[in-house]
Amino acid sequence: MAHSEEEILAGLGEIIDEIAGVPAADVTPEKSFVDDLDIDSLSMVEIAVAAQDKFGVEIPDDQLKDLKTVRDVINYIQK
Amino acid sequence: MNLSAPAPGARVVAFGEYQPGNVVSNDDLTARVDTSDEWIRSRVGVEERRIAGADETVVSMAVAAGGKALAAGGLSPDEIDLVIVATCTQTDQIPHAASSVASHLGINAPGAFDLNAACAGFCYALAVASDAVRIGSAQNVLVVGSEKLSEWVDWDDRSTCVIFADGAGAAVVTAADEPGIGPVVWGSSGERADKIHLRENRYLFQEGQTVFRWTTTELYPVALEALERAGVAATELTAFVPHQANLRIVEAIARRLGAPQALVARDIVTAGNTSSASIPLAISRMSERGELPSGSTVLTLGFGAGLTYAAQVLRIP
Ligand SMILES: CC(C)(COP(=O)(O)OP(=O)(O)OC[C@H]1O[C@@H](n2cnc3c(N)ncnc32)[C@H](O)[C@@H]1OP(=O)(O)O)[C@@H](O)C(=O)NCCC(=O)NCCS
Numbered sequence: 001m002a003h004s005e006e007e008i009l010a011g012l013g014e015i016i017d018e019i020a021g022v023p024a025a026d027v028t029p030e031k032s033f034v035d036d037l038d039i040d041s042l043s044m045v046e047i048a049v050a051a052q053d054k055f056g057v058e059i060p061d062d063q064l065k066d067l068k069t070v071r072d073v074i075n076y077i078q079k
Numbered sequence: 080m081n082l083s084a085p086a087p088g089a090r091v092v093a094f095g096e097y098q099p100g101n102v103v104s105n106d107d108l109t110a111r112v113d114t115s116d117e118w119i120r121s122r123v124g125v126e127e128r129r130i131a132g133a134d135e136t137v138v139s140m141a142v143a144a145g146g147k148a149l150a151a152g153g154l155s156p157d158e159i160d161l162v163i164v165a166t167c168t169q170t171d172q173i174p175h176a177a178s179s180v181a182s183h184l185g186i187n188a189p190g191a192f193d194l195n196a197a198c199a200g201f202c203y204a205l206a207v208a209s210d211a212v213r214i215g216s217a218q219n220v221l222v223v224g225s226e227k228l229s230e231w232v233d234w235d236d237r238s239t240c241v242i243f244a245d246g247a248g249a250a251v252v253t254a255a256d257e258p259g260i261g262p263v264v265w266g267s268s269g270e271r272a273d274k275i276h277l278r279e280n281r282y283l284f285q286e287g288q289t290v291f292r293w294t295t296t297e298l299y300p301v302a303l304e305a306l307e308r309a310g311v312a313a314t315e316l317t318a319f320v321p322h323q324a325n326l327r328i329v330e331a332i333a334r335r336l337g338a339p340q341a342l343v344a345r346d347i348v349t350a351g352n353t354s355s356a357s358i359p360l361a362i363s364r365m366s367e368r369g370e371l372p373s374g375s376t377v378l379t380l381g382f383g384a385g386l387t388y389a390a391q392v393l394r395i396p
Binding site: 048 | 121122286288289291292295296327331
């Protein structure tokens with residue numbers, strides 16, 4: 001089942017708000033997790049797990065390091 | 080053939096603990112490896128830990144914690160007929176720790192064995208002790224978790240030396256009309272045994288993010304099942320005392336239990352990760368601070384190398 005970019009962005013916003021306390025409105029595609037949103041590698045694991053529950057796409061630990069921006073995650077989920 | 084006379088239930092009558100006197104701060108570690116107080120606090124949650132000296136061993140720390148638990152429970156050593164030491168860091172495989180611990184405490188000729196289920200060891204040992212009492216193979220059991228992880232840490236490896244520490248915690252288990260130890264829910268996942276192992280047969284190594292993912296996603300159902308098996312609602316819990324692996328793990332699991340009123344153990348902040356000692360150490364210290372009134376209900380959850388895990392509900396003596 002394919003998800004639209006808007007749908008994924010909205011979903012990620014909710015997840016990131018819940019896990020890292022970053023307001024969903026700040027979660028935009030060009031943002032870098034580490035540099036802009038202050039999200040560390042352990043929160044990234046939690047976000048990946050929540051994203052898998054929501055979108056049904058598994059993001060393994062060894063892929064996480066390459067997903068630097070919100071756009072990277074959107075692309076990964078869509079591909 | 081006759082069978083031993085069973086008891087209706089088992090309960091913990093006392094806890095005890097021992098920590099080495101040597102306090103090692105995050106700044107002490109920063110002087111040695113490339114890390115920072117801020118990194119350690121935010122990723123692991125530890126502010127300081129205790130590290131054993133040369134004269135403090137798995138056996139000596141277990142003796143100190145066990146002696147304190149015996150005294151607190153008002154039991155004399157000759158009333159103990161089984162001693163179980165949960166440990167994964169005993170340097171000598173032969174002899175094992177439990178017999179020496181018993182003799183140092185003046186316990187005469189008890190059944191004595193070590194149990195290795197890594198960081199889940201205390202929960203496993205408590206379950207075995209409870210069953211032994213209930214079935215009648217023992218009357219009074221001393222259960223100790225004792226670990227000297229500092230001997231198995233590469234002090235130049237910043238990914239592990241900031242986490243692990245030393246200490247011991249003990250519990251005395253006796254027969255009871257009203258059960259105070261709930262059914263254990265335990266399991267393992269040996270296909271992932273390589274996720275936490277000794278590198279070069281010598282130094283603790285773990286795949287940090289894989290372990291983090293495992294602990295934060297697969298273990299809260301184990302804890303919830305232990306509650307269900309004991310017939311205790313999450314909202315009735317006084318406290319949740321999981322293995323003090325990493326504060327981020329502790330908090331992530333706690334969020335998923337549906338027990339917002341429960342006090343969550345944060346003993347790792349000043350004790351570090353002491354493997355099988357961490358749960359009794361935390362309970363003993365929380366009790367001493369008056370945070371766990373007598374009769375209160377606590378949920379434990381041990382997990383670690385193996386991978387192994389176990390959970391049970393306890394009543395505080
Ligand atoms: C070990 C653990 C704290 C590491 O955290 P992490 O966020 O996964 O860290 P990573 O390994 O991805 O490293 C992130 C960065 O921090 C660095 N780092 C690792 N340890 C560091 C330290 N002590 N201080 C500063 N930086 C450190 C890494 O080198 C890495 O840098 P890089 O991105 O430039 O390569 C974490 O994974 C963890 O606690 N996992 C659970 C382990 C556990 O509890 N085990 C016990 C089970 S019983």
